[in-house]
Amino acid sequence: xxxxxxxxxxxxxxxxxxxxxxxxHVRANFVTSLDGAVAIDGRSKALSSDSDSRVFSIIRRLADxxxxxxxxxxxxxxxxLRLSGASRAWRTDAGLAENPTLAIVSSRLELSPSDPVFRSxxxxxxxxxxxxxxxxxxxxxxxxxxxxxxxxxxxxxxVLDEFxxxxxxQILTExxxxxxxxxxxxxxxxxxxxxxxxxxxxxxxxxxxxxxPVPARRMRLQTRLAAADDYLFFRYLRxx
Numbered sequence: 001x002x003x004x005x006x007x008x009x010x011x012x013x014x015x016x017x018x019x020x021x022x023x024x025h026v027r028a029n030f031v032t033s034l035d036g037a038v039a040i041d042g043r044s045k046a047l048s049s050d051s052d053s054r055v056f057s058i059i060r061r062l063a064d065x066x067x068x069x070x071x072x073x074x075x076x077x078x079x080x081l082r083l084s085g086a087s088r089a090w091r092t093d094a095g096l097a098e099n100p101t102l103a104i105v106s107s108r109l110e111l112s113p114s115d116p117v118f119r120s121x122x123x124x125x126x127x128x129x130x131x132x133x134x135x136x137x138x139x140x141x142x143x144x145x146x147x148x149x150x151x152x153x154x155x156x157x158x159v160l161d162e163f164x165x166x167x168x169x170q171i172l173t174e175x176x177x178x179x180x181x182x183x184x185x186x187x188x189x190x191x192x193x194x195x196x197x198x199x200x201x202x203x204x205x206x207x208x209x210x211x212x213p214v215p216a217r218r219m220r221l222q223t224r225l226a227a228a229d230d231y232l233f234f235r236y237l238r239x240x
Contacts, residue, residue: 024169031195037205051227064168070106072176081120109136118143181211198230
Protein backbone atom coordinates (compact mmCIF):
# COMPACT_ATOMS: atom_id res chain seq x y z
CA UNK A 1 0.00 0.00 0.00
CA UNK A 2 1.35 3.43 -0.93
CA UNK A 3 2.14 5.92 1.82
CA UNK A 4 0.47 9.31 1.72
CA UNK A 5 3.60 11.05 2.97
CA UNK A 6 5.59 9.73 -0.01
CA UNK A 7 3.35 11.54 -2.50
CA UNK A 8 3.50 15.14 -3.64
CA UNK A 9 0.28 17.11 -4.09
CA UNK A 10 0.66 16.76 -7.86
CA UNK A 11 0.91 12.98 -7.49
CA UNK A 12 -2.19 12.98 -5.28
CA UNK A 13 -4.06 14.97 -7.90
CA UNK A 14 -3.16 12.35 -10.50
CA UNK A 15 -4.44 9.57 -8.22
CA UNK A 16 -7.82 11.28 -7.77
CA UNK A 17 -8.23 12.87 -11.21
CA UNK A 18 -10.95 11.43 -13.46
CA UNK A 19 -10.09 10.17 -16.92
CA UNK A 20 -12.31 12.67 -18.74
CA UNK A 21 -13.52 15.88 -17.06
CA UNK A 22 -15.99 16.35 -19.90
CA UNK A 23 -18.04 13.40 -18.64
CA UNK A 24 -20.29 14.10 -15.65
CA HIS A 25 -18.89 12.48 -12.54
CA VAL A 26 -20.44 12.44 -9.06
CA ARG A 27 -17.97 11.79 -6.27
CA ALA A 28 -18.71 11.47 -2.54
CA ASN A 29 -16.11 12.06 0.15
CA PHE A 30 -16.75 10.77 3.68
CA VAL A 31 -14.85 9.79 6.79
CA THR A 32 -15.92 6.94 9.06
CA SER A 33 -14.68 5.34 12.28
CA LEU A 34 -13.50 1.73 12.50
CA ASP A 35 -16.92 0.74 13.81
CA GLY A 36 -18.81 2.55 11.06
CA ALA A 37 -19.75 5.85 12.72
CA VAL A 38 -20.07 8.92 10.53
CA ALA A 39 -19.61 11.35 13.42
CA ILE A 40 -18.63 11.75 17.06
CA ASP A 41 -20.93 13.95 19.13
CA GLY A 42 -22.79 14.78 15.94
CA ARG A 43 -19.82 16.12 13.96
CA SER A 44 -17.71 14.35 11.35
CA LYS A 45 -14.85 16.78 11.97
CA ALA A 46 -14.11 14.91 15.19
CA LEU A 47 -13.03 11.96 13.03
CA SER A 48 -10.67 13.99 10.85
CA SER A 49 -6.91 14.52 11.02
CA ASP A 50 -4.16 16.44 9.25
CA SER A 51 -3.74 13.62 6.73
CA ASP A 52 -7.48 13.52 6.10
CA SER A 53 -7.53 17.29 5.64
CA ARG A 54 -4.78 17.03 3.05
CA VAL A 55 -6.65 14.45 0.96
CA PHE A 56 -9.88 16.41 1.48
CA SER A 57 -8.25 19.54 0.03
CA ILE A 58 -6.99 17.67 -3.05
CA ILE A 59 -10.43 16.21 -3.72
CA ARG A 60 -12.01 19.67 -3.41
CA ARG A 61 -9.37 21.07 -5.77
CA LEU A 62 -10.73 18.81 -8.52
CA ALA A 63 -14.42 19.69 -8.09
CA ASP A 64 -16.55 22.09 -10.11
CA UNK A 65 -19.38 21.91 -7.57
CA UNK A 66 -19.36 20.98 -3.88
CA UNK A 67 -22.84 19.64 -3.12
CA UNK A 68 -23.92 19.61 0.53
CA UNK A 69 -27.19 19.11 2.38
CA UNK A 70 -28.49 22.00 4.49
CA UNK A 71 -28.41 19.86 7.64
CA UNK A 72 -24.70 19.25 7.19
CA UNK A 73 -24.11 22.97 6.70
CA UNK A 74 -25.82 23.61 10.04
CA UNK A 75 -24.44 20.66 12.01
CA UNK A 76 -20.83 20.91 10.85
CA UNK A 77 -20.58 24.69 11.02
CA UNK A 78 -19.38 25.00 7.43
CA UNK A 79 -17.03 27.87 6.74
CA UNK A 80 -17.01 29.85 3.48
CA LEU A 81 -15.73 27.79 0.56
CA ARG A 82 -12.38 29.26 -0.48
CA LEU A 83 -9.50 27.09 -1.62
CA SER A 84 -5.88 27.55 -0.63
CA GLY A 85 -3.53 29.61 -2.78
CA ALA A 86 -1.84 26.45 -4.08
CA SER A 87 -5.18 24.93 -5.11
CA ARG A 88 -6.33 28.14 -6.79
CA ALA A 89 -3.06 28.35 -8.72
CA TRP A 90 -3.38 24.74 -9.85
CA ARG A 91 -6.96 25.31 -11.01
CA THR A 92 -6.02 28.47 -12.91
CA ASP A 93 -3.21 26.62 -14.69
CA ALA A 94 -5.68 23.85 -15.54
CA GLY A 95 -8.13 26.33 -17.06
CA LEU A 96 -10.68 26.00 -14.25
CA ALA A 97 -12.42 28.61 -12.12
CA GLU A 98 -10.29 29.56 -9.12
CA ASN A 99 -12.82 28.07 -6.70
CA PRO A 100 -15.60 25.49 -7.02
CA THR A 101 -19.20 26.53 -6.46
CA LEU A 102 -20.92 25.53 -3.23
CA ALA A 103 -24.42 24.12 -3.83
CA ILE A 104 -26.69 23.55 -0.83
CA VAL A 105 -29.64 21.16 -1.13
CA SER A 106 -32.60 22.09 1.07
CA SER A 107 -36.31 21.25 1.05
CA ARG A 108 -37.37 23.46 3.96
CA LEU A 109 -34.79 26.21 3.38
CA GLU A 110 -33.91 26.32 7.07
CA LEU A 111 -30.82 28.40 6.38
CA SER A 112 -29.97 31.86 7.63
CA PRO A 113 -28.92 34.44 5.01
CA SER A 114 -26.27 35.55 7.53
CA ASP A 115 -24.63 32.10 7.61
CA PRO A 116 -20.88 32.43 6.82
CA VAL A 117 -21.15 29.95 3.93
CA PHE A 118 -22.87 32.66 1.90
CA ARG A 119 -19.58 34.56 1.95
CA SER A 120 -17.86 31.87 -0.12
CA UNK A 121 -15.50 32.93 -2.91
CA UNK A 122 -18.18 32.05 -5.49
CA UNK A 123 -21.83 32.98 -4.93
CA UNK A 124 -23.42 29.75 -3.65
CA UNK A 125 -26.39 27.99 -5.20
CA UNK A 126 -29.32 26.90 -3.04
CA UNK A 127 -31.11 23.93 -4.59
CA UNK A 128 -34.74 23.44 -3.62
CA UNK A 129 -38.18 22.51 -5.04
CA UNK A 130 -41.34 24.38 -5.95
CA UNK A 131 -43.13 23.57 -2.67
CA UNK A 132 -40.44 25.15 -0.49
CA UNK A 133 -41.44 28.26 1.53
CA UNK A 134 -41.62 31.25 -0.87
CA UNK A 135 -40.62 33.79 1.79
CA UNK A 136 -37.45 31.87 2.58
CA UNK A 137 -36.67 31.61 -1.12
CA UNK A 138 -36.94 35.38 -1.35
CA UNK A 139 -34.62 35.90 1.64
CA UNK A 140 -31.99 33.45 0.44
CA UNK A 141 -32.18 34.86 -3.07
CA UNK A 142 -30.39 37.93 -1.74
CA UNK A 143 -27.25 35.94 -0.89
CA UNK A 144 -27.37 32.97 -3.26
CA UNK A 145 -28.66 31.79 -6.59
CA UNK A 146 -31.90 29.81 -6.17
CA UNK A 147 -32.24 26.71 -8.31
CA UNK A 148 -35.79 25.32 -8.12
CA UNK A 149 -36.10 21.85 -9.61
CA UNK A 150 -38.85 19.41 -8.69
CA UNK A 151 -42.47 19.84 -7.60
CA UNK A 152 -42.50 18.56 -4.01
CA UNK A 153 -38.99 17.15 -3.71
CA UNK A 154 -35.64 18.14 -5.18
CA UNK A 155 -35.16 16.48 -8.58
CA UNK A 156 -31.55 15.38 -8.18
CA UNK A 157 -31.09 14.04 -11.74
CA UNK A 158 -32.29 17.40 -13.09
CA VAL A 159 -29.95 19.22 -10.69
CA LEU A 160 -26.92 17.28 -11.90
CA ASP A 161 -27.97 17.78 -15.53
CA GLU A 162 -28.21 21.52 -14.86
CA PHE A 163 -24.72 21.64 -13.40
CA UNK A 164 -23.30 19.63 -16.28
CA UNK A 165 -25.04 21.91 -18.77
CA UNK A 166 -23.26 24.85 -17.16
CA UNK A 167 -19.89 23.16 -17.67
CA UNK A 168 -19.72 22.04 -14.04
CA UNK A 169 -19.71 18.28 -14.46
CA GLN A 170 -17.30 17.34 -11.68
CA ILE A 171 -19.59 17.19 -8.67
CA LEU A 172 -18.37 16.44 -5.16
CA THR A 173 -20.83 15.68 -2.38
CA GLU A 174 -19.66 16.02 1.21
CA UNK A 175 -22.88 15.03 2.91
CA UNK A 176 -24.89 14.42 4.69
CA UNK A 177 -25.98 10.80 4.85
CA UNK A 178 -29.50 11.58 3.56
CA UNK A 179 -28.12 13.31 0.48
CA UNK A 180 -25.73 10.44 -0.17
CA UNK A 181 -28.63 8.02 0.28
CA UNK A 182 -30.73 9.93 -2.24
CA UNK A 183 -27.91 10.04 -4.79
CA UNK A 184 -27.28 6.32 -4.32
CA UNK A 185 -30.97 5.43 -4.57
CA UNK A 186 -31.21 7.37 -7.84
CA UNK A 187 -28.16 5.57 -9.25
CA UNK A 188 -26.25 8.85 -9.55
CA UNK A 189 -23.12 8.09 -7.50
CA UNK A 190 -20.03 7.31 -9.57
CA UNK A 191 -17.36 7.28 -6.87
CA UNK A 192 -16.86 7.06 -3.13
CA UNK A 193 -13.72 8.38 -1.45
CA UNK A 194 -13.70 6.88 2.03
CA UNK A 195 -11.38 7.78 4.88
CA UNK A 196 -11.11 5.18 7.64
CA UNK A 197 -10.21 6.82 10.96
CA UNK A 198 -8.36 4.68 13.56
CA UNK A 199 -11.08 5.35 16.13
CA UNK A 200 -13.80 3.31 17.83
CA UNK A 201 -16.70 5.75 18.21
CA UNK A 202 -18.97 3.43 20.18
CA UNK A 203 -22.73 2.92 19.77
CA UNK A 204 -25.25 5.52 18.72
CA UNK A 205 -23.76 7.27 15.70
CA UNK A 206 -25.26 6.88 12.25
CA UNK A 207 -23.61 5.59 9.10
CA UNK A 208 -22.42 7.56 6.07
CA UNK A 209 -25.65 6.73 4.24
CA UNK A 210 -29.28 7.14 5.32
CA UNK A 211 -32.74 7.11 3.77
CA UNK A 212 -34.93 4.51 2.11
CA PRO A 213 -33.56 0.97 1.64
CA VAL A 214 -31.91 0.37 -1.73
CA PRO A 215 -30.38 -2.72 -3.36
CA ALA A 216 -26.74 -3.36 -2.50
CA ARG A 217 -24.32 -1.90 -5.04
CA ARG A 218 -20.84 -3.27 -5.61
CA MET A 219 -17.96 -0.81 -5.98
CA ARG A 220 -14.48 -1.38 -7.44
CA LEU A 221 -11.39 -0.41 -5.45
CA GLN A 222 -9.29 2.05 -7.47
CA THR A 223 -6.81 3.49 -4.97
CA ARG A 224 -5.69 2.83 -1.39
CA LEU A 225 -3.31 4.87 0.71
CA ALA A 226 -2.00 4.67 4.26
CA ALA A 227 -0.87 7.63 6.38
CA ALA A 228 1.64 7.77 9.23
CA ASP A 229 -1.18 8.61 11.66
CA ASP A 230 -2.85 5.23 10.84
CA TYR A 231 -5.61 6.75 8.69
CA LEU A 232 -6.49 4.80 5.54
CA PHE A 233 -7.83 6.29 2.31
CA PHE A 234 -9.84 4.33 -0.24
CA ARG A 235 -11.17 5.40 -3.63
CA TYR A 236 -13.98 3.24 -5.03
CA LEU A 237 -15.59 3.52 -8.49
CA ARG A 238 -18.97 2.14 -9.45
CA UNK A 239 -19.00 -1.08 -11.43
CA UNK A 240 -19.63 -0.58 -15.15
